[in-house]
Amino acid sequence: MDEVFRALADASRRALLDRLHARNGQTLGELCDGLAMTRQAVTKHLGILEAANLVTTLRHGREKLHYLNPVPIHQIGERWIKKFERGKLVALSELKRQLEKRDE
């Protein structure tokens, strides 16, 4: 879980996930295209995404195909984001209450 959050904390990596979301199964070379980064930097990012189980790879000859695995993202949504959804209005009203009693 921590690995997923960490992996998502970098904008370059989120961009890579976006690219795979747009077109799944891209090679390393394809994923490098147009990025202001070395291939090795991209390799490292993909390694981190893979370690977080957000990307799965598949060797096909000399090419390495990358596939997005959205399950961990979904889990974060379920196990983490949703927990804070319900509290939204409650929290705001409580803050309002506190602000109002500021000058007591």
Add this chain to the structure above:
Amino acid sequence: MDEVFRALADASRRALLDRLHARNGQTLGELCDGLAMTRQAVTKHLGILEAANLVTTLRHGREKLHYLNPVPIHQIGERWIKKFERGKLVALSELKRQLEKRDE
């Protein structure tokens, strides 16, 4: 948006958010209780959470009260997580398809 992801990338900070979710409006001292960290470390974490707009503070005399703001978390859910929800089954079936044509 990037700041929010960054802020959430640390387990200590997520724990602080959890604490505030459990009981909103805690002072710095209260938030430090039971944590294996200096007060200053906690201060820094709270500063990062505040910069990401995940926490709002309110001075009350010599105390500083901390309030959770779940809106950015909600936004991540809306703008980011949901995008990958729909693709889940699609991606899996596509991966399956690729795996099957592996030995062509």
Add this chain to the structure above:
DNA sequence: TTGACATGCAACCATCTGGTTGCCTATTAT
């Protein structure tokens, strides 16, 4: 008013991170 309490500020430190360069290996096409 003076001491205790809650927090703020700044310097310092080790380690992690994102990136680079240089070279090596494996596969494909001519």
Add this chain to the structure above:
DNA sequence: ATAATAGGCAACCAGATGGTTGCATGTCAA
């Protein structure tokens, strides 16, 4: 066979990060 292509490995580097310690400031209570 050989050259070009796709990718892997390892060392190195600057700057960010998470943490510490020491001291200063502001506020409340006796």
